[in-house]
Amino acid sequence: MSLTVAHAEPSLAGVGDYIELMKPRVMSLVVFTALVGLAVAPGHVNPVIGFAALLCITVGAGAAGALNMWYDADIDAAMARTAGRPIPRGRIKPGEAAGFGLTLAAFSVVSLGLLVNVLAAVLLAFTIFFYVVIYTMWLKRSTPQNIVIGGAAGALPPMIGWAAVTGSLAIEPILLFLIIFFWTPPHFWALSLYRAEDYARAGVPMLPVVAGDRETRRWILFYTLVLAPLGVAPWALGYAGPIYGAAALATGAAMLALALRVRRERVGHTASKQLFAFSILYLFLLFAMLLIDRMSLGGLFAHFAA
Amino acid sequence: MTTARDTISEIGKRADAPRFYSPPLAPEPEPEAKQEIGIRITEQQLRARRSRSIAIALALGAFVLVIFAVTMVRLGSGVLTGPDYMRPAQTSK
Missing domain, CATH: 1.20.120 (Four Helix Bundle (Hemerythrin (Met), subunit A))
Incomplete structure (x- = not known):
């Protein structure tokens, strides 16, 4: 009788793979629109607080991207446009992506709440939830209106930026x-x-x-x-x-x-x-x-x- | 060398007589080939792990700096004076 011990193969994923997992192009649009929301809001914001808010929003957007790639790995593998993403390519395991995304999501929301204000943190948490659960897990595979309703997640960053300055909407x-x-x-x-x-x-x-x-x-x-x-x-x-x-x-x-x-x-x-x-x-x-x-x-x- | 006339007792008196029955020993078992227990990490995996560790260290360092900077901004000079309950009570004349 032979005893086979199953073990996880050590990951080959580099830092670049994890950055790719965060959808940097989507992230850049999120950062830009959040910056505009932050900049056009009435009142003043300390540059350090403004930077912290933008950083948290950026990381939160990256977390949502990672969780989206984790859940959609099967779809990504079947599509030419997304087959080269880290999970279908085998660079990052689905569990690693999920853990990475959840950790970043928790860090970004809690940090935004503690460093900036609670309303901005609640909006960021809602954005991540909406993108991952409502859009990715539910709408994307069930209705042609997926991107119409799911678009709300991508539209929220300017509101988060505004809320980071004013604490209101x-x-x-x-x-x-x-x-x-x-x-x-x-x-x-x-x-x-x-x-x-x-x-x-x-x-x-x-x-x-x-x-x-x-x-x-x-x-x-x-x-x-x-x-x-x-x-x-x-x-x-x-x-x-x-x-x-x-x-x-x-x-x-x-x-x-x-x-x-x-x-x-x-x-x-x-x-x-x-x-x-x-x-x-x-x-x-x-x-x-x-x-x-x-x-x-x-x-x-x-x-x-x- | 024994002859047919030798008896068992005579055989026993001889110096080269076998004192006890000793069955031939089983051959020494070959030492089992040492098996690698655990995971052997390749050079490439080691490099990837090192780069991830450095990135985590840098991210944590940056996080600490952000927390420090925001604390300074939020508390300002108050960070040196401490919270109210630690200040000496002012006596009114």
């Missing part, structure tokens, strides 16, 4: 939330139009897989029609100045033009790819203009002064 951060919320469907559906086969193979009910290209293009236009005026709303309602207003009008018009091209496109996915790429630039420009418009460089320093 107002209409302005809610507007920023709505802009990202309505930006998410055209952005992801433009991508899913030319990745539909990938999603179908992985069994993810994205809109083009379930309802087809034509319906998806129609919904992209619909959400862009809501998004463009929402983008202008901070200026129209007096929360932002003319620089932001001009940028929002111009980029919103470009988004609409691209969405119309996507709607009319019958062969190929050129317009979808253009819309996907431009949508990233659109959100970045909108938030960057808000930052520039709301405060001069000197004002920015004053905002962060003690």
Whole structure:
């Protein structure tokens, strides 16, 4: 009789694999939008407190990314776009990713609560919960509205930034939330139009897989029609100045033009790819203009002064 | 060398007589090949583990620095004077 002792093979994962697990590109967008929320909030915040808040939000976003990759490892392995991620590639074991994500989530939320304020910590905890449990575990595999509802998780960081400064919420951060919320469907559906086969193979009910290209293009236009005026709303309602207003009008018009091209496109996915790429630039420009418009460089320093 | 006439008792008197029955000893068992117990870590795994350990150390160090900096900001000069209950009571004239 032979006795076999099962043991875990020591991990080969390096630091880079763990950074990849945190979805650094998504994290950078989260950090940027949270920074804008932090910067445009009324009142002053000490730079050290502001930095601590941003760090906690960044780590929290990374934790959510790691937990998403842990749960979605089977889907990721089936899709060409995500097959190279650390878990499908065998660099990090699912259990390691789960432990890493949970540890970071706990650290980021508790630290934000202790170092900054409780409301910001509650919002961060809710964001992580919403992204991991509501979106990843539930909606993603069950409904074509997955990214519409799940988009709320990605839209919350400016609200967390605002709450970190003020300890409360107002209409302005809610507007920023709505802009990202309505930006998410055209952005992801433009991508899913030319990745539909990938999603179908992985069994993810994205809109083009379930309802087809034509319906998806129609919904992209619909959400862009809501998004463009929402983008202008901070200026129209007096929360932002003319620089932001001009940028929002111009980029919103470009988004609409691209969405119309996507709607009319019958062969190929050129317009979808253009819309996907431009949508990233659109959100970045909108938030960057808000930052520039709301405060001069000197004002920015004053905002962060003690 | 014994002859057919030798008796058992005579055999017993001889110097080279066997004093007791000694069955041939079983051959010494070969020492079992030493088996590696536990996990043998390859050079690559060792490198990966070292890099992870350094990253954890740096992250913890950064965390301590952030906590220290925020404590200084929040308490300011109060960090030197201590909490209220430790200060000497002021007497009113």
